[in-house]
Amino acid sequence: MVLRLYVAGQTPKSLAAISNLKKICEKYVSARYRIEVIDLLKNPALARDHQILAIPTLVRQLPVPISKIIGDLSDTERVLVGLDLRPPKNQKATA
């Protein structure tokens, strides 16, 4: 799984997103995963090229299909839905 997180500098939201993402991945992703953090302040052209509007935005590059979620990832359930990850056995199943 390749996950790409777009942030803009070291804002609280961005830092929260990074830390939330790490936690979720550790907890719910069984396969191998890779997190890329792209700072748009350093690389503004990518905002256009990758069509990023909201910050933070998380894009799951692999496996396809690509999926996108926005926000600081504090709502874990929604993150799982968005990334199409199965929750652990003692929680509700998601599509």
Place this chain on the structure above:
Amino acid sequence: MAKKTKRQARRPEGNEPETRELVPLEKARTGISGLDEITSGGLPAGRTTIVCGGTGCGKTMLGIEFLVRGALEFNEPGVLMAFEETPEDIARNVASLGFDIQDLADRKKLYLDYVYVEPSEIQETGEYDLEGLFIRLQNAVEAVGAKRVMLDTVEALFSGFSNPGILRAEFRRLFRWLKDRGLTTVITAERGEGSLTRQGLEEYVSDCVILLDHRVKDQISARRLRVVKYRGTKHGADEYPFLIDERGMSILPLTSLQLKHRVSDERVSSGIADLDEMLEGKGYFRGTSILFSGTAGSGKTTLAASFADATCRKGERCLFIDFEESKDQVLRNMKSVGIDLGQWAEEGLFFHEAWRPTQFGIEMHLLRIHKLIEKVKPQVVIVDPITNLVSGSSDKEVYSMLMRLVDFLKMSGITGVFISLTGAEGQLESSSVGVSSLTDTWILLRDIELDGERNRCLYVLKSRGMAHSNQLREFVMTTEGIRLIPAYIGPGGVLTGSSRVAQEGREKAAAREQQNELRLKQTEINHKRLALQAQIASLQADIETVEQEAERLSRSEQERQEQSDSELINMAKSRSK
């Protein structure tokens, strides 16, 4: 380039004393025909203007033209952030206007950015903002050094993000961001039901709001523009018709509010010597407007053609706008009265354009006329007729259009001729559109029916600024052109045609009779005089005789007295011896 107008200062004065300065409100010229006039200089510089309206009413067009002209004419590069159509689509749509967007982008005068807004199926997993948008905007503005920005349509963001709180905050941030950088921005928005815009953007941005409207009435489309709000400046508040054609948008402001035209003293011949005579012998004033009205077939077009002929003869250009006949028809008909307009057409002095009044809406007519005038640059414009423009538009709209046209012609110093067809005899002086109040000269053609004949008469109802004739004259079309014969007033009223000839004959006969009688009487009197004179002569002879007699008597008495006196003396002498 920004254009300044005056306006009261609104900024908070911290360290300045009580004196309040008048800070001019800067404006960014749009270069869009008519818009800068309505807004007294353009859109508010460094601020955001909302252009709202329904689909297909020209919002994007206005924004694009604002950007393109800004880049081309005012040296203000721009950024286009497109949220709905791709720049390629937009480029294609405006290519027909002669705007080559891609070329401008290549030359770094324009930055095109297509923002894809995903439909709001994206999971929102916590706090976020739209910093990505700001980064892109910043990037874009820096790339070309932009002074103008267009966001089309920024409302699309509403469909991508479902958190209204965040959206509102970000909108506020966006417009502040634009203002801080002094970027003159145009955003497009959908018309709302209860509010100006569907999503209520006017909450955040309300320096200037322009509303576009596109109606279809009686199968004819009409576009309107209205400046709903423009803080801090006077602006035309009416609805203005506009068009989009191959050169972009054209808005037609009502210039007649000004009534400030130069006035000429120069006179131009009407082409008919007798008519010039009725107009102080000199003809019309150049640059004025003239109305010919009358019933069908009364000779109005012929009058106009005579004027056209006289104009071209002087080497000036005449534009004839015809809503009834084709060019060939007019040329042929006029030739039959001895007016050869074909020769002037060949010399490039006479221009005839014909189209049906029902083909377009009223604004399109006006615009087409404007464009023709721009192209041909005539000294005289004839519109024949104006009356059938009424179909499909209200009287008021036609009147307003004509008023604009009359004014435009006056401002340009062009002499305008308008032909109006009136219905029955009774309505002659109440022209249906009230145009007569707009024109300086009004010539009426009237038919007179008498003794089985119908003859035309003409009179000058009014002609401002000159002592025109108030005579009714008979209008006769001969093969050498038009003659205006002074009216013949018989005992029954005005006579024309063969009745006139008959009456003239009768009166001549009566005059002759009278003369004969007179001569007879004179002879009689002469005889009498001679007779009396003879009498006087004989009486005088008698007097002479009598006087002679008296004299003889007195002489002989004297002699006798002398004789007796001398005898007495002699006797006395002889006695004294």
